[in-house]
Amino acid sequence: MAEAARLTARAAIALAVDAFTEHAPPPAGPSAAPDGPLAWDGYGAARARAAERTGESESVVFGEAEVSGVRCAVLAFEFGFLGGSLGERAGDRLCAAYRLARERGMPLVSLVATGGSRMQEGMVALTQLQRVARASVLAREAGVPHVSVLRDPATGGGWATVGAGADVVLALPGAQVGFAGARVRPADADPAAYTAEGQLAAGHVDAVVPAGGLRTALGHWLTALARPAPAAVPPPSPPGGAGGLPESGWEAVRRARDAARPRAEAYLEAYFDRRLPLVGDRCGGTDPGMLCGIGLRDGYGVAYAAQCGTATRPAGYRTAARVIRLADRLGLPVLTLVDTPGAANDAEAERAGAGPAIAEAFAAVAAARVPVTTLVVGEGGSGGALALAAPGNTWATRDSYFSVIAPEAAAAILKRPPEQVPHTAEQLRLRPQDLVELGVVRGVV
Known part of the structure; x- marks a missing residue:
């Protein structure tokens, strides 16, 4: 798991894209209350500690960047901030990233590392998945390509919406990938099923890409998806030529x-x-x-x-x-x-x-x-x-x-x-x- 493990959001962005420009987050909603919408005792203090430890104000960072000359919107999860979990403010940022891609006609690159929805915000957190699903649908309808990169871990609702909802799903070697996180899986579950390699074998991931080759791979993908050939393509010619027509x-x-x-x-x-x-x-x-x-x-x-x-x-x-x-x-x-x-x-x-x-x-x-x-x-x-x-x-x-x-x-x-x-x-x-x-x-x- 060496290549996939413990990348911060900023490190993942630096690995994947060029010239990242962060965008300011949308105004905060009800979850900005000291202990969040559920008044969960100690939640505000936990959020403050996470911010001090990571230097981030939430579990999602977003903005725009360039890869191989292609402008793109970028979102990245910060797993160090409460396990990269989705709360209301994280949902605001995710939706803002999709909207940025849609309004500017740019591909979206998502760098996913999350443990799922944030318990301290209860159903308010879980309903962020519906918001993200809607944002994804709107981006698809606008013809926006979405390439997702699965870091470690990519689990829960973040995998089941942002990650698995992408057009192209790449993963770093050894990343944990699955709807069930490590602490809630059945005790007898096959651990290989919850890896990037296992998900590739099952047809849920398109490629496992070494960290050192990620930017190059993204450049190829964004170029191919954002620059369609302008007309119908001709049929290929037979390699090495061909003989005469069959007589019978x-x-x-x-x-x-x-x-x-x-x-x-x-x-x-x-x-x-x-x-x-x-x-x-x-x-x-x-x-x-x-x-x-x-x-x-x-x-x-x-x-x-x-x-x-x-x-x-x-x-x-x-x-x-x-x-x-x-x-x-x-x-x-x-x-x-x-x-x-x-x-x-x-x-x-x-x-x-x-x-x-x-x-x-x-x-x-x-x-x-x-x-x-x-x-x-x-x-x-x-x-x-x-x-x-x-x-x-x-x-x-x-x-x-x-x-x-x-x-x-x-x-x-x-x-x-x-x-x-x-x-x-x-x-x-x-x-x-x-x-x-x-x-x-x-x-x-």
Whole structure:
């Protein structure tokens, strides 16, 4: 926990951004009474000791700064001030930071280190979470990107609103992250579940970033989120070129299944100058067969969701939908790469909601107001592939096919013997050139 532990708010700000200018806090409300809104005996004295010890007047500091030339609003929790807890005055500052970002059209960076809501202010403290949630919604509606950095600890309502409510969630190595703080967890709880690394594995954190690389990472993210590419992006070219068109449907299927052909990773590496991964569906699931994130191309941000040739899991579709919705809100064009034999159809996938997850991906593409470009780079297996395809702007490579169903499955449904599979593939008209003639794809790349 060495990198995440015991950073003050000022130290975290210095680590993350350039040229920070603090803003004055809003006028104090009822919690400014000597012992707060509940008249909790000794609360005023505890607050005074915290102020003397930390040099801060509250548990939140906010203002504006610059990272890699991008102006941003910044808020940082001071854990040394009553455990970075949220009271009414902390809520005032959090809302002021969101408002600053919204009114000036700047991204928001939050540096979270909190133990939760302040007991000495009771329900007045807890209702600050509603205020923060409203401020977050207003910022989202205004198209403000929010990148959160989880320090140690990031727990309770601060994690469940400011941290988990961000568009991009980064964490310092070893940080405690979880809704339950260390003193209120079940005695037999797995401690790994409450770490930055555990939350990354569960799909709730996008990256664990070493402290020394935090400012650089934030610079990349703010540039990508705040500078969307100005138009629809072209489909990628196949890495290393491509051969001729397949002569038969079965040849198209065999070429798409060839282990030697380029995969999504190769296309993305060639297409982007830098990739910034977005991980997980925020429901506890990840799918390594779906690569999602924001890529920098010629200095501009482009969202991407790419299948990697495996059967796509429900978490993969939900992650892709999350990224496409984020891109739509921020005005980022989207690139999707289609390559899957189909959606995962095992019992676990059904229990995880395969149908609803695919529906979510279809809906995200259909609702997108930003341009979506799709390239079929391998197998286009039924609805599990079509869910990521852009209507009217889908392209195909020479090493791909797209079919209503795999030819083997089609032959089985039609009660044909295995030797009839190649003929069935021909009847399905699944070759790239067939798809162009049918109007399913715009052209062959």
